[in-house]
Amino acid sequence: MKVLISGGAGYIGSTIASALLDGEHTPVLLDSLVTGRKEFTKDRIFYEADIADRAMVRTIFSDHPDIEATIHCAALIVVGIGCQTLRVLQRKCRQIDGVL
Numbered sequence: 001m002k003v004l005i006s007g008g009a010g011y012i013g014s015t016i017a018s019a020l021l022d023g024e025h026t027p028v029l030l031d032s033l034v035t036g037r038k039e040f041t042k043d044r045i046f047y048e049a050d051i052a053d054r055a056m057v058r059t060i061f062s063d064h065p066d067i068e069a070t071i072h073c074a075a076l077i078v079v080g081i082g083c084q085t086l087r088v089l090q091r092k093c094r095q096i097d098g099v100l
């Protein structure tokens with residue numbers, strides 16, 4: 001079975017990928033590497049992109065139409081990074097509001 005794992009270069013995602021390989025399944029990793037580790041993707045099918053990158057998600061499903069499940073592990077678990085991202089998003093929203 002082929003399984004897409006978002007956050008596949010992170011702690012939980014890469015561990016799930018190892019378990020899938022042990023069970024003779026095929027993990028397909030999607031990770032922006034914002035905090036993930038490239039070495040966790042070694043010898044694995046890997047796409048470096050943000051989960052919000054729709055074009056890349058389409059490419060992945062077009063390259064792997066046999067993906068049967070998705071496991072979502074992409075996350076910003078460090079509060080500082082999460083807050084920093086939130087502040088950037090808030091600023092962007094204000095800019096968009098301004099333009100509108």
Ligand SMILES: NC(=O)c1ccc[n+]([C@@H]2O[C@H](COP(=O)([O-])OP(=O)(O)OC[C@H]3O[C@@H](n4cnc5c(N)ncnc54)[C@H](O)[C@@H]3O)[C@@H](O)[C@H]2O)c1
Pocket residue numbers: 006007008009010011012013030031032033034035036037049050051052073074075076077
């Ligand atoms: N680590 C634990 O003990 C634990 C326990 C229970 C639940 N969880 C949950 O599991 C999830 C993953 O945790 P983790 O410990 O593996 O964290 P992690 O930081 O090791 O992995 C998260 C991965 O997501 C990637 N990522 C973040 N934002 C992304 C985006 N927008 N697009 C693509 N990739 C993105 C990061 O680069 C990273 O590789 C979290 O939701 C966490 O709350 C973790």
